[in-house]
Every structure is written in structure tokens, then in C-alpha cells.
Amino acid sequence: MSSNSFSNQGVLIHELVEIQVAKTPDAIAVIFQDQQLTYRELNEKANQLAHYLKSLGVKPDVLVGVCVERSIEMIIALLGILKSGGAYVPLDPAYPKDRLAFTIEDTQIPILLTQQKLARSLPLYQGHSLYIDADWEKIAQQSENNSFSGVESHNLAYVIYTSGSTGKPKGVAIEHRNTVAFIDWAKEWFSAKQLQGVLASTSLCFDLSVFELFVTLSCGGTVILAQNALQLPDLPAAQKVTLINTVPSAIATLLRMKGIPASVETINLAGEPLQNSLVQQLYQLDHVHQVFNLYGPSEDTTYSTVALMQKDATETPTIGRPISNTQIYLLDSQLKPVSDGMEGEIYIAGAGLARGYLNRPDLTDEKFIPNPLSKEPGSRLYKTGDLAIRLPDGNLKYLGRIDHQVKIRGFRIELGEIESVLVKHPKVSQTVVVAREVSTNDKRLVAYVVPNSTSEPTRQNLMIRDLRDFLKLELPDFMIPAAFVFLEELPLTLNGKIDRRALPIPKWTCMEQGVYLAPRNSRETQLAELWSQLLGVDQPSIHDNFCELGGHSLQAIQLVHQVNEIFHIRLPLASFLEMPTIAGMAQNIESLYHADVAQLTKNEETEVELDSAIYPENILTEPIPEIFLTGATGTLGAYLLYELLQQTRADIYCLVRASSIEEVRAKIQNALKRYGLWSDRLSTRIIPVLGDLSQPYLGIKPEQFARLAEKIDLIYHCGAWVNVAYPYSALKAANVLGTQEILRLASQTKTKPVHFISTIDVFSVTSSNTLRTIKEEDVAGPTSSLGNGYAQTKYMAEKLLIEAASRGLPISIYRPSNIVGDSKTGICLTDGFITLMLKGCLEMGVAPDIEAMLNLVPVDYVSQAIVLLSQKQEPCTQAFHLVNPEPIEWKQLIEWLNKMGHSIYLDSYTTWYSQLLKLAAQTSDNTITPLAGLFANQYLVQKLLGAFYFDSQEPLKTLATSNLTCPPVDDELLLNNFSHLLKYHGSCKSQLLTTHSGGLISV
Structure with a gap:
């Protein structure tokens, strides 16, 4: 079964774009939010980059890594690499560092093209890092003329990594001629009108992006960039989209959202089995004229077959016939063609076949075999592993897989890769992962696990969280199982193989x-x-x-x-x-x-009384103190651990709740990696301590507690259960009684100064909307005036600390205001309370006119300030307010958002809240409708945003003498922290909020 027609042999991908530049230089080539480039502008910028890359040694078949956020710069990067003669290797910034590190190591890329904002989140790289943003000034000095690279059609164009059954991703190496053959078909199949505005929503790490970008630019259309397909309704250029190229699950969601613009006439669907019911729902939209079902592996350059779905059809959709330049064979195990109507494995031949797998000659030879059915020299077949039958009308009906590869939401996943990572966990004996269909267009991964030892249900819940964290170190989010089922043993067939059909269906019951x-x-x-x-x-x-x-x-x-x-x-x-x-x-x-x-x-006065046995003993000072730290896996705690490792030579004992020391070590490493702070060279100074703040003696056996008290010389107590929605009684054990146990540790054997991380919320009275001025010497509380259980527990903990200080224990208290993300990268707090509030208001188009003073302090500044103040001050009883001398009003933040191109107006709190309640009643998808109950208390909302002026001159002066100043709340800080919001607002909802202490609030 074949189709052949190839009119552009010998032409290169970028040459097709250059031909179009000559035809329509002033046409719009790409749109991203409120930015756009004409074909001429795109070509000139790509040429400048190409010349610069050539000066760095890029030539044919040289691989160049591309790790950039979705942006116009991303398109410039790809086209510039191709024009230089190189081949691009896409690296998704959202992937785990370990997975990015594997790709970089496997490809041995000499150059990594990225953005400076991403530098901290990338793995260590020994080659040349070129920042397309920060280095553009010198790139722009290059010629704007087309570059001659010497590349030929048989040279590489890109290498895309796909999931591997052995746990090792494999790079599919695609040449220019493969992609040009694919473009040649697309230009014949689709009209210029259909390709006038193409939504480009697919990650570069997936080959659907090749259609979205290069087919569009080769025919004069406009690439309309989006972060993902579900962002389409919110795009400024949504009404310019004429063609959507995505997966069935995404289009089904857009359909439910009523998010398919009236301008869309053509819809391409691929990557998942297509249901006829979905096709007919799409055709009910009067403006949708054609729905295509496409099939093809990355190894055959995106698509191999195509079928036009018929309106009012009742049959199951087929995957159609081969596209031009492609031959499809259905063969049996002996490589013999099967009869029509008989099941056979799909083998593909033609101009789209990849060169093979990069650095994997064994796998290449296994999957790309000589074509026994062709007399053409060098003809090859690609063994897909897919099963199909040929219908009487010549169309192919897809049946499924021979092996355990699946596609979920368009992502190609080798279940064996997940299994190979999961079985490396020290508590996992055996595992098998399957994909289960929950409903139409909703397939989910389920991991079945045989633990090394039987776990109680509560321990299993802890283990599930640990397994998820463990997998996220190596696998992208779409490969993390949605459910984990623990079994005593895996069911087996009579011949000893795992019986997947006997695996139980996940069901959450706990009666x-x-x-x-x-x-x-x-x-x-x-x-x-x-x-x-x-x-x-x-x-x-x-x-x-x-x-x-x-x-x-x-x-x-x-x-x-x-x-x-x-x-x-x-x-x-x-x-x-x-x-x-x-x-x-x-x-x-x-x-x-x-x-x-x-x-x-x-009962405030008698609620908690410091244990009378807690009295400090003689003070012992060590030249290099051993430090004890709690909360190292939280946001501020991770940054504090990093600063202590950087600024001292001490070993840091880190208390973490877990089921084993190995799990403690993994959690600490995960936290540091999450914020780009991990360094192997510092790991030897991190001493894991298994414990629990909510338990007596911190969950440590008394004899071990005594030995720990002998070893350590200094305590930083940053750990807490942070949740503004939970009552005092739920948080008391960890936050109040846990602090008492810290004081016990500080007083036993030898006196140890305690540096306690509190929160400015201990001043948050909710009976008034007046903005207060706070000084370090002011008295916090009382509990009756505090608006949430978390603030109440921190207030009670401070009372214990003050009592301990009166007995002679050196105490320092640090009260941060609104902690936001890293001042340089914005990493960590993309889903804080302020961010969620802004998201919801952006989606409503209105914000409450509330008097709030947002005092934003970056997490890296807070951690540096705590370490610096703790080192400079003599042991004493003192409170430090870690605040920003340049706060910003809530109204100013709304004005800044409007300046950034959004439309949002202020209205009275009562009117705003009424509108929010109406949206909640309509089950709106607005980000904050689930929080409607929280917003009933206007004063509490004001306190969460910020209700203070601060008089904190002394700590600011102390920090200034060490050249540490809090970054001002300017465009740079706001962009760093809210760029995620500006790009993604409305596209997701958070399960976590952030309070002023920098901890996490489960809500």
C-alpha cells in the first residue's frame, strides 16, 4: 500500500522558508501573545543567529541543544540552527534535570542555546551555553543575509528523544530530506487557506511540532504560538487560528470549554485512538469543515497515514491510507504480507524514514530492517509494533500494540521505562505499569507495586508520595502514574508471565x-x-x-x-x-x-506551658559548629539549607519526616533540585535525620535524641505545618509542641542558640481593615484576634520561645513578610496566594478595591538575611522583621498588570465578592471559585495580601553593611515572579498556596 510524489528532492527545510520569505516578506510569520514577526524579520534574525553559530564551529551534522520557553525566540532558535547547518535537539525546560542531563550526555552537544532565566534550573553543562536573550546584542552584530552552510539533504535536521522500553530514552535522528518529503505532502494535501493560521501548541520534544512550525512557514501561513492547546481561548490571536493540530483528549476539552474559535475550519487529530462520537460533535460546529485522523511514529517524520472523517458517519474512524512518499505494509511474523481483513504488524517504508536512533546501532538494526518486498537498493522498513487490518475499501483500521507502548494525551510512553525507574526505589520489589481507560478520551497510568515489606495503609500513603517524588527526578509529569496499587504479589499466567488482565482496577475505599x-x-x-x-x-x-x-x-x-x-x-x-x-x-x-x-x-494563658524540665545547661562553643535544621524540604527551608552550606563549613543535620533515612535523603535532594540549588559537592555535609516535629523528642528515640544534643551547637527551626485553612488544634502538635521539643534539644547537654522562623502574621488582627505600623519590639497577638489557626500556632510558639529566653536560652526570631520567588529566576512560588488571587481577578476582569500593602521579599533574600543576621548577632533574645523597604499597594499591582496589556478594573469588595459567588454557583472554572468561602472574610484576605507598614531600620542597616539589600519591587522583580501568571493565567488551578512564612498551605 503506497503513495509516491516528491517534488522537492534536494531542497532543505530552511530553504523552503527562504523561498516563502522572498514571496511574502511582509506577511506575519509568527505571533506570540502581543508580539509578532514578519517573514523578513524572522529570516533576518535567524540569519544573524546562524552566522554566529557558524563562528562557534557549527556545521553539518553538529547537534545544538535548544532549551527555551515557548516564545518567538524559540522559532528564531530553530530556524537559525538549521540555517547554520546544524541539527537541533529539543530540551523541554519543564523536564526533570536528570532527564535533560541524559539527553545532553547522550548527544554530546557542543552548544546549548537557552535563556539566562533558565540557567539555574538546567543540569551542569560543560559545553558552550549561548543565551538567546542575554547574548543577543553580540548575535545581532552578525549579517542579516542568508547563510551558506554547506548542509545537504542527507544531513541531520533534528533529533527528538522518545520513551524507551529499557528505561533509556532514544533519540530519533531525522534528516532534512525526511522533513522536506513530509512538508511536500502537507502542501499538497492542505490549501494555503487552511494553513493561514496554525495553532502551534505542541512541545518541541514531540514531532507534531514539526507540522505546526515548518509546514506553516513553508507555505506562507502564520504560526500562532501557545503554551498548550487549552490556552487557545485566551490567545489575543485566537480568531486568526484556521487549523488546530492536536490530540483527541485536548480537542475534547476545548470542545467542552466552548474554546474552539469560529475561525477554525480544519482540525487534525493524532496521537490517540479517535472516537467517532467526538468527530461528530466537532462537525456540529458549523465552522468546522474537515476533521482529519492522522497516524505516524516519530521514526517516520510525524505522519504516515491520513483519513478525512465523514460528517454523520457511524463507523469507527480508520487511520486511512499512506501519505505521499510513504508505503505501508501489513506483515506477519515471517515478514509476509497478510491478506485483507487479517491482522498484521504495520511496517513503513518511504522518504520519511529516519536515519535511525542516535548512538544506538543495535536498536537501529532491530527496528529499521532491509525491505524484502522492494527491489530498490537500500530500501528499508520500520517495524512499528502497531497492529492493523486493511479494510475492503483500502483504509487501515488500527488495532493496538504488540508490546507495552501506549499513548496518553498524545504522549508516546514505553511502560517499561516507568517500570525500570520505579523498581530502582529501595522499597520496591516488583512493579508493573499499565494504562487503564477511565472514560472516553481519558486513559490513566496505574502502577502496581509489590513492596519489599508489607505496609500499613497509612504507611502506603506515605510511600505513594515518596514514589511520586522519586519518579519525578527522572521522568516528566506525563509519565507519572495517576494511581498506585500495592499487591502482595503480581498475578501470573500459567507460563509464568505477568497476567495484566488479572490486575485489579484501582478503587479508593476506606471503610x-x-x-x-x-x-x-x-x-x-x-x-x-x-x-x-x-x-x-x-x-x-x-x-x-x-x-x-x-x-x-x-x-x-x-x-x-x-x-x-x-x-x-x-x-x-x-x-x-x-x-x-x-x-x-x-x-x-x-x-x-x-x-x-x-x-x-x-484558655490562652494555660493552653501551653513550657516544660519545667527545659532549662539551658552550660554553653559550649565550637570553632566550626554543627547545625541542626528543620524544614529543609520546604521552600524557605531549602534555600536556608543552601545558604548555610555556602556560608559555613558546618555539617547540617536535617530533620525530615519520612519512613527511612534513604527517603529523607531523597526528599532533601528533590527539594534542592526543584529550586536549582543542588550540588553533589555539598551533599557530604548534609546529615539526614529521620523524625517528626509533631512527636515527643521530635520522633527520635530518647537515646538518639541525647546523642544529637551532644553533637549539635546551633539550631535553625524553620519547619512547620503551614495552612491558613486548618484550625489551631490540627496544627498544634507540629507547630507548638514541636517547638517545645526543639527547645528541649537546645537546652540538653549544652546550650544551643535557637534561630526561629516565624511569620509576620502573628500581628494579623482581623477585626479591622486599618493598615498598622509594626516595629520589632511590638508585642504580637493575642490569639483571639488572629484570623487563622496557623498564625495562632506561631504566636503560641513564640510565647514558648520567650519563656525559654527568660530561663537563659539565646533566642532569635525572624518574621518574614510576603515571601515570593527567587529574585533572579522567580523559581518556586508560581502558585502562591497573591498569584492565585491575581489569576482569578484576571479571569474575572475585575479585582476588589481593597486597601492592602504587599510587602514582597524574595526567598533568596530572606534565607541570606537569616544566615547573615544569625552570624553577626551575639546570642540574644531579639526579633527581626525581614521586610522590603519598598512595598507595593494592591492597587499598584493591578495597575502594573494593566500596563502589561491586561484589562482589569477595580470595584468594591462587596460587588467583587458577589460576582465571585455567582461564578461559583455556575461551577465556573475560574481559579478562585473553589476558594469562595475563604474570601467571605474581607479582613482575612487583606491580611493575607498584606496589612502592615514596617519600621525595621536596625536589621536593614545590619544587612546593608554586608552589602545585602532587598531587591526593590520593580518591573524586573514582578516579571520574574509573575511571568508564569502572565503566560499561563487561567490554564491551571493550584492545590497549594503560600503564606507569609514561605511555607506551603494545603487548601
Whole structure:
């Protein structure tokens, strides 16, 4: 089965673009948000880059890495590399460092083309890093004329890495002639009108991007860049999109969102099995004229077959016939053609076949074999591993895979690669990963795990979190299983192979004593229905725990909001989280939270008293102190650990809650890697300590606690359970009693100064909207005035510290204001409270006119300030406010967003909140509708944003003498921290918020 026609033999990819530049130099080539380039401008900039790359030694078949965010610069980078004669190797900035490091090592790229903002998040690289942003001034000095590179059609154009069954990704090496043959077909198949505006939403690491970019630029169309397909409705140029090229699951979501613009006439779907029901829904849009189903592996340059779906058809969609320049064979195990209607494996031949796999001659020989059915010298077949039958009309019907490769949301995944990583975990004995179809266009990965030892259910929950963290070190997010199922052994067939059909379907159930207790009244029945819809479980028992059924914090907020709407009440989220069962919710729906606050206020003076046994002993000073640190896996804690490693020669003992020392070590490493702070050379000074702040003696055996007290000389207590939605009673053990255990450690054997990380929220009274001026010597609290349980616990912890200080223990307290991301990169806090608030307001087009003073301090500045102040000050009892002398008003931040091109106006808080409630009632996808209950308290929202002026001259002077000043709140700081918001606003919802202490709030 074949189709042949190739009119551009010998032509190069960039030459096709140059031909189009000559035809339509002033036409718009690419649009990204509010930026655009004409064909002439794109070509000139790409030429300048090409000449510069050639000066660095780039020539035919030289590989150049490309790691840039989606932007116009990304298009310039690709075209510039091709024009220089080199071949590009895409590296997705969102991938784990380990995976990027593997690609860099495997390709041995001499040059990495990236952006300076990404430098810190990239793996160590010994070659030449060229920053397309920071280095553009010298690049721009090069000629704007077309570059002659000496490249020929058989030279490489790009290398894309795909999942590997052995756990080792493989690079598919594509030559210019392969891509040109593909472009040649596309220009014949699609009209210039269809390609007038093409949505480019696919990562460069996937070959659908080749169609979106190079087909479009070769025919005079406009590339309309997006971060992902679901961003389409929010694009300024959305109404210019004429063709969408994506996967069925994404188009189905766009359809549900009513997000397909009226300008779209053609839709290309590939990467997943296509359902006819989806096709017919698309055709119900009057403006959609053609829906194509396409099939093809990366090894055959994007697409190999095509089928035009028919309107009103009832048959299962086929993958059609071969595109031009391509031959499709259905062969049996003996490489003999099968009869029509018989199952056979798909083998592909033709002009699109890749050179092979980079640096994998064995795999190349296995998959790219001599073509026994052709007399043409050198003809090859690619063995796809896909099964199909040929129908009487000549079209191919796709049946599935021979092996365990799957495609989920268009991502090609070798299940063996996930298994090979997972089995390396020290607690995993055996594992198998499968893809299960939950519903139409919703397939999810499930990992079945046989642990080395039997775990209790609560331990299994901890292990699941650890397994996810472990996998994220090496695998991109789309390869992380959605569910983990623990088995005593894997089921086997009679011949000893794993029986995948016998693997149980994941189901979250956790019934008290294994007994199902049905709802006892109408209220419990309504709640059970809500739980079932939200969690996807059948018949939850009234005593089932919400979290153990798989519920997460964002779902808890959604549930409470729905309950408030249905029952016409104002149930605080905290009340539910104290007793997260249907029975508890029904019984205590109105009183739990208020009873909790009232009880704390009544008994504040006697609530917690410092243990009388805690008295400091003789002070011992070491020339190089051993340091004890809590909270090292949190955001501020990770930065604090990094600064202590940089600024001291001490060994750092890090207390982390986990199930093993190995898990502690992995969590610390994961945290540092997440923020680009990890360094192998410092790892020997990190001493993992297995423990738990909420337990007596920090969860350490008393004899080990005593030995630790002998070793360490200095304590930084940064750890806490940070959650503004949880009540005081839920947080007390970790935050208050945990602090008492820290003081016990500080006082035992020898006196150790304690540096305690608190929060400015200890001054957050919610009875007034007046902005206060705060000084270091001001007294915090009292608890009755504080608006949330987290602030109450920090206030009570400070009272314990002050009592310990009165007994002679050196204490320093640090109270940061609104911690934001790294001042240079913006890394870490893309989903903080302020960011979520801004997202929601952007989506509404309106923000509340609220008096709030945002005091933004970058996390790297806070960590540096704590270490510097702790080193400069003599042991004493003192509080330091780590604040920014140049705050910004909430209204100013809204004005800045408008200056950046957004449209958002201010309205009264009452009017704004009413609009938010209407959206919540309509089950709107607005980012903050699940938080509607939180926004009921205007004063609390004001405090979370910022309600203080600060008089903090002394610490600022001390820091200034060491040349450490807080970065001003200017365009650079705002862009670094909110660029993610500006690019992605509305495209995702967060499960985490950030409070002023820099910890994480599960909400």
C-alpha cells in the first residue's frame, strides 16, 4: 500500500522558508501573545543567529541543544540552527534535570542555546551555553543575509528523544530530506487557506511540532504560538487560528470549554485512538469543515497515514491510507504480507524514514530492517509494533500494540521505562505499569507495586508520595502514574508471565473496620452524593476519611463550597478538615470551627506551658559548629539549607519526616533540585535525620535524641505545618509542641542558640481593615484576634520561645513578610496566594478595591538575611522583621498588570465578592471559585495580601553593611515572579498556596 510524489528532492527545510520569505516578506510569520514577526524579520534574525553559530564551529551534522520557553525566540532558535547547518535537539525546560542531563550526555552537544532565566534550573553543562536573550546584542552584530552552510539533504535536521522500553530514552535522528518529503505532502494535501493560521501548541520534544512550525512557514501561513492547546481561548490571536493540530483528549476539552474559535475550519487529530462520537460533535460546529485522523511514529517524520472523517458517519474512524512518499505494509511474523481483513504488524517504508536512533546501532538494526518486498537498493522498513487490518475499501483500521507502548494525551510512553525507574526505589520489589481507560478520551497510568515489606495503609500513603517524588527526578509529569496499587504479589499466567488482565482496577475505599455504613438521613445522603461525584467513588461510607478516599486539598475546598451553597450555610473549611467524614460533616457543620477558636481564646494563658524540665545547661562553643535544621524540604527551608552550606563549613543535620533515612535523603535532594540549588559537592555535609516535629523528642528515640544534643551547637527551626485553612488544634502538635521539643534539644547537654522562623502574621488582627505600623519590639497577638489557626500556632510558639529566653536560652526570631520567588529566576512560588488571587481577578476582569500593602521579599533574600543576621548577632533574645523597604499597594499591582496589556478594573469588595459567588454557583472554572468561602472574610484576605507598614531600620542597616539589600519591587522583580501568571493565567488551578512564612498551605 503506497503513495509516491516528491517534488522537492534536494531542497532543505530552511530553504523552503527562504523561498516563502522572498514571496511574502511582509506577511506575519509568527505571533506570540502581543508580539509578532514578519517573514523578513524572522529570516533576518535567524540569519544573524546562524552566522554566529557558524563562528562557534557549527556545521553539518553538529547537534545544538535548544532549551527555551515557548516564545518567538524559540522559532528564531530553530530556524537559525538549521540555517547554520546544524541539527537541533529539543530540551523541554519543564523536564526533570536528570532527564535533560541524559539527553545532553547522550548527544554530546557542543552548544546549548537557552535563556539566562533558565540557567539555574538546567543540569551542569560543560559545553558552550549561548543565551538567546542575554547574548543577543553580540548575535545581532552578525549579517542579516542568508547563510551558506554547506548542509545537504542527507544531513541531520533534528533529533527528538522518545520513551524507551529499557528505561533509556532514544533519540530519533531525522534528516532534512525526511522533513522536506513530509512538508511536500502537507502542501499538497492542505490549501494555503487552511494553513493561514496554525495553532502551534505542541512541545518541541514531540514531532507534531514539526507540522505546526515548518509546514506553516513553508507555505506562507502564520504560526500562532501557545503554551498548550487549552490556552487557545485566551490567545489575543485566537480568531486568526484556521487549523488546530492536536490530540483527541485536548480537542475534547476545548470542545467542552466552548474554546474552539469560529475561525477554525480544519482540525487534525493524532496521537490517540479517535472516537467517532467526538468527530461528530466537532462537525456540529458549523465552522468546522474537515476533521482529519492522522497516524505516524516519530521514526517516520510525524505522519504516515491520513483519513478525512465523514460528517454523520457511524463507523469507527480508520487511520486511512499512506501519505505521499510513504508505503505501508501489513506483515506477519515471517515478514509476509497478510491478506485483507487479517491482522498484521504495520511496517513503513518511504522518504520519511529516519536515519535511525542516535548512538544506538543495535536498536537501529532491530527496528529499521532491509525491505524484502522492494527491489530498490537500500530500501528499508520500520517495524512499528502497531497492529492493523486493511479494510475492503483500502483504509487501515488500527488495532493496538504488540508490546507495552501506549499513548496518553498524545504522549508516546514505553511502560517499561516507568517500570525500570520505579523498581530502582529501595522499597520496591516488583512493579508493573499499565494504562487503564477511565472514560472516553481519558486513559490513566496505574502502577502496581509489590513492596519489599508489607505496609500499613497509612504507611502506603506515605510511600505513594515518596514514589511520586522519586519518579519525578527522572521522568516528566506525563509519565507519572495517576494511581498506585500495592499487591502482595503480581498475578501470573500459567507460563509464568505477568497476567495484566488479572490486575485489579484501582478503587479508593476506606471503610471503617471494612463495614459499609449507609447514610442515615437526607443530609448524609446529599453529602454522600457530593463525595461520590467529586471523588469518583461509589457509595462512600459515612465514616470514610475524605483524604484516604483519594481526596486532596483543592477538592476539599470545592466540597465545602458546594455544601455551603446547598445548605445555605458558611461552613469553615477548618471544621471539615478536623473531622473529614460524612458523619462528622453532617453533625458539626455549623459549630466546630467557632468552638475551636472560642476554646483557645478562653484558655490562652494555660493552653501551653513550657516544660519545667527545659532549662539551658552550660554553653559550649565550637570553632566550626554543627547545625541542626528543620524544614529543609520546604521552600524557605531549602534555600536556608543552601545558604548555610555556602556560608559555613558546618555539617547540617536535617530533620525530615519520612519512613527511612534513604527517603529523607531523597526528599532533601528533590527539594534542592526543584529550586536549582543542588550540588553533589555539598551533599557530604548534609546529615539526614529521620523524625517528626509533631512527636515527643521530635520522633527520635530518647537515646538518639541525647546523642544529637551532644553533637549539635546551633539550631535553625524553620519547619512547620503551614495552612491558613486548618484550625489551631490540627496544627498544634507540629507547630507548638514541636517547638517545645526543639527547645528541649537546645537546652540538653549544652546550650544551643535557637534561630526561629516565624511569620509576620502573628500581628494579623482581623477585626479591622486599618493598615498598622509594626516595629520589632511590638508585642504580637493575642490569639483571639488572629484570623487563622496557623498564625495562632506561631504566636503560641513564640510565647514558648520567650519563656525559654527568660530561663537563659539565646533566642532569635525572624518574621518574614510576603515571601515570593527567587529574585533572579522567580523559581518556586508560581502558585502562591497573591498569584492565585491575581489569576482569578484576571479571569474575572475585575479585582476588589481593597486597601492592602504587599510587602514582597524574595526567598533568596530572606534565607541570606537569616544566615547573615544569625552570624553577626551575639546570642540574644531579639526579633527581626525581614521586610522590603519598598512595598507595593494592591492597587499598584493591578495597575502594573494593566500596563502589561491586561484589562482589569477595580470595584468594591462587596460587588467583587458577589460576582465571585455567582461564578461559583455556575461551577465556573475560574481559579478562585473553589476558594469562595475563604474570601467571605474581607479582613482575612487583606491580611493575607498584606496589612502592615514596617519600621525595621536596625536589621536593614545590619544587612546593608554586608552589602545585602532587598531587591526593590520593580518591573524586573514582578516579571520574574509573575511571568508564569502572565503566560499561563487561567490554564491551571493550584492545590497549594503560600503564606507569609514561605511555607506551603494545603487548601
